[in-house]
Amino acid sequence: MEFSRRDTLALGAGAVALxxxxxxxxxxxxxxxxxxxxxxxxxxxxxxxxxxxxAENGNTVPVSVDAAGATSILLLAAxxxxxxxxxxxxxxxxxxxxxxxxxxLAGTQDVVAIxxxxxxxxxxxxxxxxVTIGGCGG
Amino acid sequence: MAxxxxxxxxxxxxxxxxxxxxxxxxxxxxxxxxxxxDKDGNLIPRSIINRFTCAxxxxxIVDVTLEAAISTNPYFEFEATxxxxxxxxxxxxxxxxxxxxxxxxxxxG
Numbered sequence: 723m724e725f726s727r728r729d730t731l732a733l734g735a736g737a738v739a740l741x742x743x744x745x746x747x748x749x750x751x752x753x754x755x756x757x758x759x760x761x762x763x764x765x766x767x768x769x770x771x772x773x774x775x776x777a778e779n780g781n782t783v784p785v786s787v788d789a790a791g792a793t794s795i796l797l798l799a800a801x802x803x804x805x806x807x808x809x810x811x812x813x814x815x816x817x818x819x820x821x822x823x824x825x826x827l828a829g830t831q832d833v834v835a836i837x838x839x840x841x842x843x844x845x846x847x848x849x850x851x852x853v854t855i856g857g858c859g860g
Numbered sequence: 861m862a863x864x865x866x867x868x869x870x871x872x873x874x875x876x877x878x879x880x881x882x883x884x885x886x887x888x889x890x891x892x893x894x895x896x897x898d899k900d901g902n903l904i905p906r907s908i909i910n911r912f913t914c915a916x917x918x919x920x921i922v923d924v925t926l927e928a929a930i931s932t933n934p935y936f937e938f939e940a941t942x943x944x945x946x947x948x949x950x951x952x953x954x955x956x957x958x959x960x961x962x963x964x965x966x967x968x969g
Contacts, residue, residue, distance in 0.1 A: 781931060781932070782931040782932070783931075786937075799929050802929050803895055804927060804928055804929065806927035806928075806929065807927055807929040807930065808924055808925060808926055808927060808929075808930055809924065809925040810922060810923075810924050810938075811920075811922065811923040811924070811925075812921075812922055813915070813919060813920025813921050813922060813923065814919055814920060815915075815916050815919045815920065815921045815940055815941050815942075815943070816921050816922055816938070816939065816940065816941070817880035817881065817882075817921075817938075817939030817940045817941045818880065818938075818939045820938065820939065821922065821924070821936060821937065821938040822935075822936070822937040822938070823930060823931075823934070823935055823936050823937070824930070824931040824934075824935050825929050825930055825931055826893065826928075826929045826930070826931055827929075857931075
């Protein structure tokens with residue numbers, strides 16, 4: 723098979739589009755993080771994010787977050803069409819700064835938890851979940 | 861989507877003052893994400909529960925903002941401190957303006 727100049731250009735444009743697409747998805751997640759933190763530095767650690775390594779069904783993936791001393795925790799799925807998952811705001815009678823829920827994941831991706839601590843600092847944890855069947859019903 | 865929505869809550873009936881108890885909640889709801897299409901290819905509009913709160917005698921335990929990525933029949937598990945006898949109030953807010961409520965009394969003993 724021979725490539726004409728036109729084919730080559732089309733292939734090149736396709737490759738560029740492929741390289742840019744995942745970046746845009748992450749940009750939406752980065753924006754959500756920036757909106758939550760207000761651009762402050764986010765440290766690693768201090769948050770525990772429990773998620774399965776492999777989820778057979780992306781429609782219900784059990785996740786739990788735990789961050790002692792947090793006032794709120796933001797949960798994001800970076801690879802979903804909309805990255806936001808949930809925000810937990812803990813009140814004065816919260817027994818611990820932890821919560822569990824079930825979420826939808828469109829495909830294999832990183833799940834990110836950002837905790838806002840009582841002193842105004844931010845902490846982050848991420849976990850990669852492999853999804854066999856996506857949960858957004860495309 | 862206000863039909864067939866039924867909140868279910870698991871909470872202890874009794875606790876010692878100052879105890880930390882685990883609460884589990886589940887509410888039956890389709891949580892239509894707004895990403896799915898019907899068989900004619902039209903997008904099904906989003907219809908989810910967008911907020912869930914739990915309070916004890918009016919004092920907040922947890923206030924959750926839900927997005928479309930929360931599964932069908934939203935489930936939450938969290939912990940609460942019970943300082944005195946009183947009522948746990950659970951509230952879910954639907955996109956369509958409906959509010960679903962449940963209440964559990966906790967005694968000290």
